[in-house]
Amino acid sequence: MKSASPNANSVQPVHCLFRSPSGRFCRLPIADRDSSLCYRHAFDQRKQASADLLQRLTDDCDEFTTAVGIHNSLSELYKLLAADLITARRAAVLAYIANLLLRTIPFAQKEANPDDDPRLIVDFGDLPRPNRSAIPVAPVTSEPSCAS
Numbered sequence: 001m002k003s004a005s006p007n008a009n010s011v012q013p014v015h016c017l018f019r020s021p022s023g024r025f026c027r028l029p030i031a032d033r034d035s036s037l038c039y040r041h042a043f044d045q046r047k048q049a050s051a052d053l054l055q056r057l058t059d060d061c062d063e064f065t066t067a068v069g070i071h072n073s074l075s076e077l078y079k080l081l082a083a084d085l086i087t088a089r090r091a092a093v094l095a096y097i098a099n100l101l102l103r104t105i106p107f108a109q110k111e112a113n114p115d116d117d118p119r120l121i122v123d124f125g126d127l128p129r130p131n132r133s134a135i136p137v138a139p140v141t142s143e144p145s146c147a148s
């Protein structure tokens with residue numbers, strides 16, 4: 001029977017692969033096999049990734065007080081999900097919260113400005129208006145229209 005020989009590709013590093021700016025490797029054991037980093041550096045890496053996501057999602061959001069701000073954040077969320085930089089579950093939760101924020105904007109504005117009367121503004125823009133001067137007017141007669 002042939003014994004299993006060690007494969008060069010299967011050798012796993014024992015110590016963290018983080019390299020300091022001075023070029024020295026971290027001496028702590030690996031805690032995260034996916035990144036080959038120790039617990040501390042894996043945590044720092046995840047924290048930095050979360051900070052980057054937060055920056056992208058809140059960069060142009062107007063504190064989520066306007067529909068445009070929420071739209072901008074949702075656009076970034078779409079890009080992050082499409083690039084597989086965020087889990088679908090997390091994106092769904094963030095989209096749900098954005099939906100709630102969008103629905104509560106009118107109520108928040110009403111509370112902030114209780115004296116403002118709601119106004120309905122209908123702007124038809126450049127739609128052509130009907131030509132009312134061309135409508136024929138029926139002549140007014142004093143005689144009854146039915147002869148009986």
Ligand SMILES: [Zn+2]
Pocket residue numbers: 016017018026027028037038039040041
């Ligand atoms: Zn480390």
